[in-house]
Amino acid sequence: MPELAEAREAIVAAGQRLDRFGWVPATAGNISVRLRDGTVAITRSGGHKGFLDADGVIRVGLDGRSLREGDRPSAETGLHCGIYRRFPEAGAVLHGHSVPVTVLSRLAGESIRLEGYELLKAFPGLATHAAAVELPVFDNDQDIGRLQDAVETRWGGAASVLPGYLLRGHGIYVWGADMPQALMRLEAVEFMLRCELEARRLS
Numbered sequence: 001m002p003e004l005a006e007a008r009e010a011i012v013a014a015g016q017r018l019d020r021f022g023w024v025p026a027t028a029g030n031i032s033v034r035l036r037d038g039t040v041a042i043t044r045s046g047g048h049k050g051f052l053d054a055d056g057v058i059r060v061g062l063d064g065r066s067l068r069e070g071d072r073p074s075a076e077t078g079l080h081c082g083i084y085r086r087f088p089e090a091g092a093v094l095h096g097h098s099v100p101v102t103v104l105s106r107l108a109g110e111s112i113r114l115e116g117y118e119l120l121k122a123f124p125g126l127a128t129h130a131a132a133v134e135l136p137v138f139d140n141d142q143d144i145g146r147l148q149d150a151v152e153t154r155w156g157g158a159a160s161v162l163p164g165y166l167l168r169g170h171g172i173y174v175w176g177a178d179m180p181q182a183l184m185r186l187e188a189v190e191f192m193l194r195c196e197l198e199a200r201r202l203s
């Protein structure tokens, strides 16, 4: 796990990358990394994630509380910390608001099925395109504590959980062991969801 300075660099670079893809419009999105001391580096609330600097990344405890008075972490810090608490192997969390995620989550029920894509191999434990996963979709909620409760209820005690979910009409959360893996997974899911959207247009 990185120290704060390294995490800040990774988060700033990730914000620029998400922005290049158009996944963090306006001030949408938030990004975090688990630090070596067990705390979490996360983006401040309200800034544009494509124009972050080191000061735009602050520290919170696993309970989501800011470690420095006056620092206001992402409004969705509770979702990041929920992921870190439940999955000890999670080292980085990404949240974006792409068009495919927003449109498809509005059309979906409780999940979106991704099947037959070569890029499914980006998910842990999948070694072939001949597979299917159900990407969970949760109703959006401005009460982040209540939303995190709904997510935890769906995860239950399952040993193996897909490292991502959608919030209806809102965005996507994806995590990985570190930032490169989280980015790889997010790009894979976004690619497959773009394909799903294109396929719907053609049908």
Ligand SMILES: CSC[C@@H](O)[C@@H](O)C(=O)COP(=O)(O)O
Pocket (backbone or CB within 6 Å): 025, 026, 027, 028, 029, 030, 043, 044, 045, 046, 047, 073, 074, 075, 076, 095
């Ligand atoms: C531009 S409104 C988006 C926010 O409500 C939220 O969903 C979001 O992704 C960013 O919130 P933030 O508090 O900056 O981390």
Ligand SMILES: [Zn+2]
Pocket (backbone or CB within 6 Å): 028, 029, 030, 076, 095, 096, 097, 170, 171
């Ligand atoms: Zn959001």
